[in-house]
Amino acid sequence: MKKRFAKRMDAVKPSAIGELLALGTDPSIISFGGGYPDASLFPAEQLESIFIEVIRSPGGATMQYAASDGLPYLREQIAKLMTVDGTPCEKEDVLILQGSQQGLDLAAKMLINPGDVIITEDPTFLGALIAFNPYEPIYAAVPMDDEGMQMDALEEVLKDNPRSRIIYTVPDFQNPTGVTMSLTRRKKLIQLANAHDVIVLEDTPYRQIRFTDENLPTLKSMDTEGRVIHLGSFSKVLVPALRVGWAVADPELLERMGLLKVAADTQTSTLNMAAISLFLDRYDLAEHTNILRSAYVKKKEVMLDSIRLHFPQEVQATDPKGGLFTWVTFPKEFDAAAFMRDVALPEARVAYVPGGSFFPVTQQANHARINYSAQSEDRIRHGIEALGFALKAHL
Numbered sequence: 001m002k003k004r005f006a007k008r009m010d011a012v013k014p015s016a017i018g019e020l021l022a023l024g025t026d027p028s029i030i031s032f033g034g035g036y037p038d039a040s041l042f043p044a045e046q047l048e049s050i051f052i053e054v055i056r057s058p059g060g061a062t063m064q065y066a067a068s069d070g071l072p073y074l075r076e077q078i079a080k081l082m083t084v085d086g087t088p089c090e091k092e093d094v095l096i097l098q099g100s101q102q103g104l105d106l107a108a109k110m111l112i113n114p115g116d117v118i119i120t121e122d123p124t125f126l127g128a129l130i131a132f133n134p135y136e137p138i139y140a141a142v143p144m145d146d147e148g149m150q151m152d153a154l155e156e157v158l159k160d161n162p163r164s165r166i167i168y169t170v171p172d173f174q175n176p177t178g179v180t181m182s183l184t185r186r187k188k189l190i191q192l193a194n195a196h197d198v199i200v201l202e203d204t205p206y207r208q209i210r211f212t213d214e215n216l217p218t219l220k221s222m223d224t225e226g227r228v229i230h231l232g233s234f235s236k237v238l239v240p241a242l243r244v245g246w247a248v249a250d251p252e253l254l255e256r257m258g259l260l261k262v263a264a265d266t267q268t269s270t271l272n273m274a275a276i277s278l279f280l281d282r283y284d285l286a287e288h289t290n291i292l293r294s295a296y297v298k299k300k301e302v303m304l305d306s307i308r309l310h311f312p313q314e315v316q317a318t319d320p321k322g323g324l325f326t327w328v329t330f331p332k333e334f335d336a337a338a339f340m341r342d343v344a345l346p347e348a349r350v351a352y353v354p355g356g357s358f359f360p361v362t363q364q365a366n367h368a369r370i371n372y373s374a375q376s377e378d379r380i381r382h383g384i385e386a387l388g389f390a391l392k393a394h395l
Helices: 007-011 018-023 044-055 058-063 072-084 100-111 126-135 151-160 183-196 251-265 270-282 285-310 336-348 377-394
Strands: 094-097 117-122 138-145 164-169 199-203 228-233 245-248 325-329 367-371
Touching (some): 007 126, 044 270, 072 245, 094 100, 094 251, 100 164, 100 199, 100 245, 100 251, 117 151, 138 151, 151 164, 151 183, 164 183, 245 251, 285 325, 285 377, 336 367, 336 377
Parallel strands (some): 117 138, 117 164, 164 199, 199 228
């Protein structure tokens, strides 16, 4: 039989880093590759008791179908969390998603025709590119510095691309760089989006994992025209396996996303939604998040101290104010993917994510994303020392 795939499948390809990262699953390898939280900090005992209680709910209600936009009480709880965080909203403004990753897919499906332009940071979240690619966009990339997306460059990109439909950004502790967008640039981004009539897709899976008292406002809280789609997630603050996230958006946008969600999966798991809802009622999410922050900031400092101690001086790493990653920049001629394949994995027994695939337009091979949240402090020290030894031997 001749397989007649749709044209959009031309843009759906295995990640160039997939084979390399698969090798990182070997227990003898110290992997800094995945965006994993620390599994030892999962609230396993609390969730065990909650799931037993939820499963035994009268009439099996939590194992039945539920409303496609999510359990009403959970939507209300999320609206309260958003309001406490400075983004006032009601449960009617919340759509429950199968992880915030689904929000990326639904937003692109709703807004992008082939040839439309999606503006991203440069580099940007690889998972977003994977979600966007089937809708055949053209990417326009905006360079970053230590305050996030550069607004002068964004303004020029908007002028040069009248088919721009989405500005996609991770403003808090960006994946992959760890950089946070400054308040001045957040305000400017909203001004530019209004002036050029472009939707802003704000992705905030790491927002609660901050290491300082500074809590910059969401882009959604600055939205005066209903053009910001805000995506949030429980994956990093509870457990990724629950796959529960949410979108907050203007009613017309949210309604259309909801219709697409019905077509995609009918609804998010009733059982998982009910478990998260009971967790939020019974336990203090902020207290649990503070435990994560305390652990991750220590791990970040251990990693950065180890990088300063063991890496060649010409290698630079970002110092994030939150999140799970640091972004490492090597000399211009360095190929991080080739080095990982030929040296880091077989000799140092260390894995990371080569940075080239995070660039949507022109790949830059001399970068790597390194995760500090998943490994213990001792394994961070050992892995960075081994990687530094290999770098000094080969640079």
